[in-house]
Amino acid sequence: MSAFSDYAQIYDLLNEGKDYAGEADFIDRLIRDHAPAAESILNFGCGTGAHDLLLAEKGFRTHGVELSPDMLMQAKTRSRAVETTAQNCLFSLGDLREFRAGETYDVVTALFHVFSYQTKQEDVVSSLKTFRAHMSDSSVAIFDLWHGPAVQATPPEVRIRRGNNQKIKVTRIAEPDHDVDGRIVRVNFTFFVEDKASGSISTFREEHPMRYFFPEEIDTLTKEAGLKTVETGEWLTRNRPTSGSWGVYYVMRVA
Numbered sequence: 001m002s003a004f005s006d007y008a009q010i011y012d013l014l015n016e017g018k019d020y021a022g023e024a025d026f027i028d029r030l031i032r033d034h035a036p037a038a039e040s041i042l043n044f045g046c047g048t049g050a051h052d053l054l055l056a057e058k059g060f061r062t063h064g065v066e067l068s069p070d071m072l073m074q075a076k077t078r079s080r081a082v083e084t085t086a087q088n089c090l091f092s093l094g095d096l097r098e099f100r101a102g103e104t105y106d107v108v109t110a111l112f113h114v115f116s117y118q119t120k121q122e123d124v125v126s127s128l129k130t131f132r133a134h135m136s137d138s139s140v141a142i143f144d145l146w147h148g149p150a151v152q153a154t155p156p157e158v159r160i161r162r163g164n165n166q167k168i169k170v171t172r173i174a175e176p177d178h179d180v181d182g183r184i185v186r187v188n189f190t191f192f193v194e195d196k197a198s199g200s201i202s203t204f205r206e207e208h209p210m211r212y213f214f215p216e217e218i219d220t221l222t223k224e225a226g227l228k229t230v231e232t233g234e235w236l237t238r239n240r241p242t243s244g245s246w247g248v249y250y251v252m253r254v255a
Helices: 020-034 050-057 069-080 121-133 148-153 215-224
Strands: 040-044 061-066 089-093 105-110 135-147 159-164 168-179 184-195 201-213 227-234 247-254
Touching: 020 050, 020 135, 020 227, 020 247, 040 050, 050 061, 050 069, 050 089, 061 069, 069 089, 105 121, 121 135, 121 215, 121 227, 135 148, 135 227, 148 201, 201 215, 215 227, 215 247
Parallel strands: 040 061, 040 105, 061 089, 105 135, 135 201
Antiparallel strands: 135 247, 159 168, 168 184, 184 201, 227 247
């Protein structure tokens, strides 16, 4: 089963503990430091639209692009429920590797490790070229990814996450298959969804391949795409990345 096909229906439930507001504040600070006049954001891999709506609340015009039709439907539904910011949010179906809006934006983002889903070298290069295609000389690109030194130092392990609401109870088991040579972790998810009213349990599986990157790789690949790094650090802290920093962000400009 392809990534995010059935997952979209329970995505928000399993990510209730994610600090979207804190992440939106963090992105806002990066933007204000590097592109203080920015007004528009193109956000790839927008998922169910949480980041987009929060950034719209801060006054940005956001355009979320999502590969999964099911995720996109959730984003549009969420946007319609927030009338005060919905007018500043646009959502489109599209693939980071090839999407073209036909215009440039002040900020281009790919958040929540969307970049790490680009496991093939040609997909990484195409994604970076997509960033570049939507940037002017004053634009910035911001994305986060799995940091290679941290993945090597603390290999992925089996994890269990649970969530529930009035109707269902969900258990997700994540079992990693680590391809060290390929620098890819294939996360095999097994989901158990219990209907509280009937007690019936359904199950489904998805595989999410995730690539991790080393700083020297990013430097080489971004130069090939006509970009340059102006800041990098540990996600949410802006500290210098260490072997304990699984999440690392990059801020890019046109080279």
